[in-house]
Amino acid sequence: MSWLRKRHERALEGDFQAAALQSLKIICRETEGLDDLTSPDGMRVMYGLAGLVDNDPDERSQSTVQEEALKCLSNLLLKNPHLAELCQTEGVLEGVMKRIANRGSVSLSSGIKFFDARLLFLVTALAPKSRCLITRELHGIPSLVRALQLDIVDASGNLVRYTDEKSRDMCELLKVLYSLTLDIDGLDEQDFKALDGLVHVVRLVLLSEDPGWSTDIKSHAINILINMPSRCVSMLVPSVTVQEEPAAVVSMYEDCDVSAIDALIAHLLQTLSCVELDSPANAVISILTAMRSCAKSSRIIRKHMRGKILPPLHHVTARPEDSGGLKSLLVQQMTSHITHLKEMVADFLFILCKENVSRLIKHTGYGNAAGMLFQRGLLGGDQPSASSEYSSDEDSDTNEYLESDLDPITGGPVGPKLDANEDLTEEEKEVEAVKLMHLFQQLNSNSCLKVVPIGEDGKPLLPDGNKEGEAVDSDDEVNGD
Structure with a gap:
């Protein structure tokens, strides 16, 4: 670390700094012995090397050093979550957002773009208070959406050709936007307009036929829908006018293009079909949460989903x-x-x-x-x-x-009705009824089940007056063997 401190005293060769940071990147994975590095002074040195403070962010000669420093910072935050709070007070977030906002005019390496977004995601995930700073004071949502559009949307409004670098950058930006939109209270009209553009990007991803734009990218894009306000969800189902030649639209419902909803349903079917094989329960839950949010937000989406499902x-x-x-x-x-x-x-x-x-x-x-x-x-x-x-x-x-003659319990056709008491005499029926009563009494006395009344709200009432699911005092708990 002392070698890197000399940067503030005299200029060191970029190759030397990069080599030192590559070694330090491995050390940063440790949880002990990093007091010097994780101190406020040590972190300021890392911020400077990353080009986030006291540095010109478009200095191409320092791109390798900046990228390696960003990697070190990411490792440090993963192992030392408390450092995320420090990033809010040292101008780090301002530096990252400035570089993201200038992506259209400043040439940056793919590595810097990716680790800028990675650093921003880690800070917003580990320090929730930073989300308010980024969205309201730094107006981060419009800048991030603009950066996303610059990277993956071409001049004609379609997705660019898939590459691993584009995919990696897009996933990280979507993760940041998901974190920032967990709390959308206090957003202004500019933010909502940016979110409209974000939902449009999600729609492009869902409709893309490029096999590259799938799996992780679709998952992150679908997750974005969970946090979207109702007024923005309508961008998934744009209105189709006569001038836009409705015949060219793949799927229409009530004069709206619902192709993205069909793609969402198809993605759910594909994921759900292999739930027993690969057990991607979290993937299914994420898709269902997004579809639930969309159905609650839009009458057209809900009615179309209902008709399909x-x-x-x-x-x-x-x-x-x-x-x-x-x-x-x-x-x-x-x-x-x-x-x-x-x-x-x-x-x-x-x-x-x-x-x-x-x-x-x-x-x-x-x-x-x-x-x-x-x-x-x-x-x-x-x-x-x-x-x-x-x-x-x-x-x-x-x-x-x-x-149809249906059984309301199973929802299917009524099966053959068999009377278990058909061949029993009245005396035998009484004997069986007494046996059943004794079984219930035995289960009740062993606390295997409790016969309780139903309250006015439809929930069972326990003998002590509490409702099912309510907590009881420790003194009232029953100790079993």
Whole structure:
């Protein structure tokens, strides 16, 4: 570190500085013995070498040194999260945002672009207060969106040809924008306009036929939709006018281009189809969270998704989980052992049903929906207050569905009805009833189950008056063997 300090006393050769930083980059992965480097003075030296303070950021002769210094800073932040707070007071964020804002006029190496974004992401993730500084004081969202558009959108408004460098830079910028948009309170009109442009970029990624723009890039792009305000989500489904030749649009719904929504549904189907093989539960949850947010934000998106995922029922020949298609895969996950996944699937389908209990039961069966209805206190069929937020329309039941004989518990056709008591005499039936009563009493006395009444909100009431799920004092806890 003492060698690098000499930079402030006399100029050292760039190759020497780069070699020293390459060695230091490895040392920065340690968690001990770095007191000199992680001190405020040591960090200021690193900021200067990275070109973030007291340096001309477009000095090409120092590009290698700046890149290596940025790598060191990234390693230091990963091992010492408290250093993220220091970056807010030393002008580091201002230096990074200045360099990002000048990307259109200053030539920077791909490495500097990438590690600028990496450093910004680490700071915003480790020090949440920095997000407010970047968005409100430094107006970071417009600058970051502009940098993203410069890198991957050509003059005609389409995505540029895929390269590994473009992909790497785009993923990092999307991660930064996701972090910054976790809290969108206080954004001004310029920020919202930039977010419109960001959603347009996401739409381009979803519609791209280039196989390179997939996997990680699509995942990061879809994650952005989770944080988008309702007014910006509409950019996913732009209106199509007569002058724009609607015939050229691949998919239309109510005079809007919903091709991006179809691509989103196809991506969900592809990811969900291999959930049992590769177990990408987090990937499915992210997509469902984004689709849920879009469905809540836009009536057109919700109705189109519902038509694709929960189409009108005709002659039902199988249970919902065995009927095939995307709906079948989603209903299967409603009983998954992965709690967060089954809750997200149930919540998404509930929103597509406009939070109408009877409509959800019709499409999924009471048994599959029981867990979600229990958690919300809707087992009795009561409607949640949020259901009034949706537009009213007539039910879409077809004549074939109305004429079908269905089991509301399974959602499928009624099977052969077998009477277990058919061959029993009245005395034998009484004996079996007494046995059943004794079994329930035994289970209740062993605390395997408790017979409790249902409260006014639809949730079970425990014997001590608490509701199911409420915390109890430690003195009231029952100690078992």
